[in-house]
Amino acid sequence: MSTHDTPHADSGVNYLNASKGLGNWLLTLDHKRIGLMYLWSVMFFLLVGGAFALLIRLQLAFPGHGFLPQDASGKDMYNEFFTLHGVIMVFLVIIPGIPAALGNFFLPLQLGAKDVAFPKLNLISFYLYWVGAIMAIVAIIGSNFGWWGRLDTGWTFYTSYSIVTSGPVILAVSAAFILGFSSIFTGLNFVATIHKMRCPGMGWYRMPLFLWAVYATAIIQVLATPVLGITLLMLIMEKLDIIHVFNPDKGGDPILFQHFFWFYSHPAVYIMILPGMGVISEIISAQSKKVIFGYKAIANSSIAIAVISFVVWGHHMFMSGQTTYAGAVFSFLTFAVAIPTAIKVCNWVATLYQGSISLDTPMLYALSFLFLFTIGGLTGIPLATLSTDIVFHDTYYVVAHFHYVMFGGTIIAFFAGLHYWWPKMFGRMYNEFVAKCCCLAIFVGFNLCFFTQFFLGFAGFPRRYYSYSVDHELGEVWRSMSGFSSIGAMILGVGVLVSFVNLIVAIYTGRKASDNPWGGTTLEWTAPTPPPTLNFDHDVSIDRDPYIYGKNTGHH
């Protein structure tokens, strides 16, 4: 079957205008509409979480007291800011971001399927997402009305502080519990869809790499998230005084919570990054017009990462007094997970070799990803090394490291994916010049904001500080780097906001997009633009590899 420019009847009916009315949207079973509803939600919460981040940087721009009240209320408010920033970004933005929004939209399209395996379950996932989101919002609003204290535990809900705080921990934890189910259902759905609904001819190794990444992600979601659920339930029962597992005053062990929590949350880090890696594989291949280098290595390394990620959780507890032996085991395993990641980066760079490289916006984001994610990966090494972790544990170095992975990796990949697939989703092109300017602003702002935080880490700046003095041997670094970091955050904020505006404006005023603006060879580009409700106007089958740009196309 040919791939480019498949002729189709331009009937003008697509998933966007197939039926009208709010009810039709809210009760839709179309994976594309559900994906789109997820997308708006994720973009909305990205702005909300980002606003909290800007407030944090504003508070820390200068030494001494920032703009917040200088009494307990101001400090608690600050603690609420970073907690909500973390909770919103992790549970409402990064985890569902690429899989539930872009994945929902493009997984069936790339498989050549009409929908996901369980469309109703898909809609239920979406509503569970919003139930969780609304509970989180109530938790925020309630503290402003004085219904309870401020949510101030940090997104990790560490015991034993979470047991004693007056903040709405039970509500927030219940929200995370419900969001966990949303995540599990999405994962189940995707596993079933990939196993059962690949179009005729699409063997496992003919799947686009985005699907491999989503598949590995879905496996982790299904296997790890229940552990989070149980942990959070235990925390709720601990708070309600029903059982005592974590409270040291009642014979519990607060460190046990960290083990349970990270048994989920470290694999969850890969839930967050793997889909991003999938997006980057797609874009680098398409924008270089070149078959991806080392397809099987990339596909299998996703699975390897998923498996090893389950046995590295203890590296979050190197300073908690766990035995040296346990520390050594977890350090070793953590190094092991770095290797498949390094392999992926090398493969992406090698794909560029002798390609035909365009520098459209998606590619600019993909190249930023390569640079930023590489920094994110390399700066993980001193945290995995037992002795050097003493220097950086619970300092801003950790903050910088995971933002290089979570923002420099996942969010940049999300932006890359948005700009790559937007024409297919809406049939419109965005303003390329504005998009490139935003990409540059985000790149510059991000590095200024977070590279400086590595230096803060070298100088021991602790995480989650509401204010800081500079009257000590580390003070000058604290002062200068905090200031630069805050400037970077503001630039980053503007970049994100304008790029969203640019994308949304394109839906109304952008020029019409062709079916395949980037010359991609995966199946979604053979669908009409925007796709009709059932995705394709013909039966789809495939007899080739997903990437067929080379002179010697096809089989190997």
Next chain:
Amino acid sequence: MNDTSPLTPAPQEQATLLQAPQASEHAPQIDIVLDVINWVSLVSLILITAAMLYFVFKYRRKSENDETPHISHNLTLEVIWSVIPMVFLFGLFFFGYKTYAEINEPPANVHGVVDIYVTGRKWNWDFVYPQGGKVNSRGSLRNEKNANLEKIADLAAFKASGKDKDFTPGDSIRLSGKKDFTLGKNGEWVPADAAASAKLDDPKNSDLWVYAQSTDPKSNYFVVPVNTPVRLHIKSEDVLHSFAIPSMRVKRDAIPGNQFRSTWFTPVKEGTYLYTCNEMCGTDHSYMIGYMKVVSQAEFQKFLKDINVVDPLVAGKDCYKNKCSSCHSLEEGKKSVGPSLFNFYGSKHKTSAGEVVGDDAYLIESIKNPGAKIAEGFPPVMPPIAVSDEEMIYLKEFLKTVK
């Protein structure tokens, strides 16, 4: 301010962008591993970025009809870029582990070692010296003559400080000038009676002498001698904290429960160094900071004398008398309700959970959670006993002498 010891800090180096001062013996050991990681990382990053930019420039799209070669994989290349990082990473693992193992487990007996018991609570740290004496990160040296804080002068200032909320009816406090007050049933502070004042005279109750928080953070310090191994035994009274001294490359979580968790270091440069709390613990997390002064051995001895308000052996014996003696004798083999505490430390004890060696952890567990290990031949009748961390430390010092 402090009127007894000069404790003047030597001129000291400042942090650079890539390094806090290397003020402990093991700091260079950690930093050398860090330097290797940073250099190799930088070279890797430059190689990857340079290759990427070179390819992007060299192979940029010339026309929409560009043809590209079909290069699906290259086994040699893939083996090279898998094996090189693997060798490098596992090498790093080994060196990281080696240093960590040395720091993580303090040696049992080092000549002249200084022990300090660090207890975190919301939101300050106690530093108890087993020689007898305590400093607190809020700046109050334990005895009045060395208090480097302004005592609060009147009730209005006391209430403005917000500290009045820490007290319940019946509690007495002492303000500056020996003005004593008791909190009445209706929440009003009334002048204290003679009995309450007498009680407040006892230095042991100096926690009730109410100080304003120092405005000069440099007055909040604890002191260690230079070129001497220091063992920190760290614990929390309430929630998780984490005690860190960046310039010493020291960090350890403070965990509530029965166990002090230890780490150690040898300061090599005199000076004043920041310590911080690194685990989120609530409202004043960012104020759980203070300074560690590294001074000469002579100045350290003088400091110990200044803060010494209790003889640890006397205080330990008092604690034993008040809280243990009704059920435990100190004579060899003399059974009472419970076993004798003669020769508790270092000898083996048969218990319901097998044989254990008498050490700090077993002592603390037996006091706070007596049901965990029942001494053989005795009924499980002991209730948990309220013993503060400070009393516990003196009790330990005392029991070590009973042999």
